[in-house]
Amino acid sequence: MQTLQVDLGERSYPIEIGEHLLDHADVISARIRGRQVAIVTNETVAPLYLDQLTRSLSAFLVTPIILPDGEAHKSWQTLQLIFDGLLGARLDRGATIIALGGGVIGDMAGYAAASYQRGVDFIQVPTTLLSQVDSSVGGKTGINHPLGKNMIGAFYQPRAVIIDTTTLGTLPARELSAGLAEVIKYGLICDAPFLGWLEAHIESLRALEPKALSEAIYRSCAAKARVVGADERESGVRATLNLGHTFGHAIETHQGYGAWLHGEAVSAGTVMALEMSRQLGWIETAERDRAIRLLVRAGLPVVPPQDMAASDFLQHMAVDKKVLDGKLRLVLLKKLGEAVVTGDFPREALEDTLRVDYGALTQHLGA
């Protein structure tokens, strides 16, 4: 087991990474202060891991809350099911909520924990690669609104993140690839050597080789912990974690939540951010193509939906959280391994980026 620390003063917490951690009663129990525990999970994950986790928590009063699966359910209607479960079981302010599942479960259970009785303890047990390397770390929680993704939520830090890499054994290959989009992101925004490591190990990762997985998760979480520790509430550098996300959110919103996986939309969005960085003269064509090639090898889409016009992107991007007083800011690359957040670009550069034929652009890169 490896342990990382997210350094946020009195809100600091550990990330534990290892195999078979769901069976380690003491690893999880050590982070629970009261006797009441609610496990929030979904219909897909519950049959796989709920019994196992419940057995490890036999010393506690456990209430399971099982939600429908999917981004389409990341809504206030589903959030109500959590509150109904917590209040139905009369959980009090000393209770702990455990999120067992992917990013949607973590985001919703975290927001429920932030809001229930104005805040109860919260532990993340992410079971997808995407949530293990990204959404479970850093305290962003929330739900979607019909007019925008993640528009309602809270910054709320967990007491611990417990990553059992064994759970990736049951993850569909498509979702593993989606998680790799965020792993590759860390290389692109702040860790160029990691990019080289990924190029050497991408097949091992897709084959679920435990040592490679553990290393990739550790380096990703370490990068995220560094960035979050420097900027918890995203007033600056933290926004670089959203490379590809502004374009990606527009894709997810336009296609309807759940049609594209989040990581898939981020991958296509990252290609757009790479292309725009190239147009601005910040990265070379060869660098853009090197990054695209890695995304393709990870099994990810690199072309936005055919039916999305530039105007569709602009409309959805106007309500993005990175808009401040009407000005759109984007995460772009100064070079591979160094991202910036900037609103300082000509409007035409954005419009040109949105009008590129990405099918043609990526054709010779294996896409």
Place this chain on the structure above:
Amino acid sequence: MQTLQVDLGERSYPIEIGEHLLDHADVISARIRGRQVAIVTNETVAPLYLDQLTRSLSAFLVTPIILPDGEAHKSWQTLQLIFDGLLGARLDRGATIIALGGGVIGDMAGYAAASYQRGVDFIQVPTTLLSQVDSSVGGKTGINHPLGKNMIGAFYQPRAVIIDTTTLGTLPARELSAGLAEVIKYGLICDAPFLGWLEAHIESLRALEPKALSEAIYRSCAAKARVVGADERESGVRATLNLGHTFGHAIETHQGYGAWLHGEAVSAGTVMALEMSRQLGWIETAERDRAIRLLVRAGLPVVPPQDMAASDFLQHMAVDKKVLDGKLRLVLLKKLGEAVVTGDFPREALEDTLRVDYGALTQHLGA
């Protein structure tokens, strides 16, 4: 204008108290950082004060959001109307939400501000006595759930509280009395001299004499600011502010939200807390009766609903937020002017308290 400071480190903020502050553009504008403002108010308050406030904010882009009035609407459904309004107007992370109205508006707008894009600026402009002396100060925000009051919410501090005492001129007498229940509470829990002052000025307050109102609001807010400054997240002394509230919440829940005003339920609940403190031998019968007499003179009910049995109270009190790991804690009085939060009482004392005939007990006190 008088100014008080709520001392919470980087979350500190001022409370401004005075006449005609809604017309003082600079008092409010000084607290707004961006250009976008949403005013959240309700159908009752909007015709009275929305135009006036909007005129004072002519330098900003103002989006009004007008909700239905009443505690019955302090729900997820109504909260969604706020999010719909904010997103419909494309308000960004630099926006400021102003709550213009009573406690329900302040609690909902505050929770919306805490949650919208994971937190935007928030200003309280309370227009009822209850919200001016209690709910607008201290950062408690939230909504009700069918299974319990204020069960979902956040601790979220405003950037300022602006109290225009002139707005009390349009407040129904019954609501003014309800606010006085919380004013009297401050005397009972931490300011015995204030209790004497209130006995001398209760008629002036009910007649809306400006100097008396201003003094009562100032002393109430000062008491609340002291307590909140010492214990922002209610891990200790802050819970004393809930004198009468555990019994009162049971009354509100049992009667259906809105049938009794919050302050009315608190008044009857305070009588029960007084009686229980007397049974425990902490205060004298004469002290209990002195406090009840003041509540009666303030125009408040001092007898719980006739149809509420002891079992009804116990059922509703079991989900109260002051329950920790199954143990019910109550705010009781060690003496007039000194409250404690304790779970250390014989179960029979509580049951005896719930079985008292309060009609008979208060009959000779003017009730």
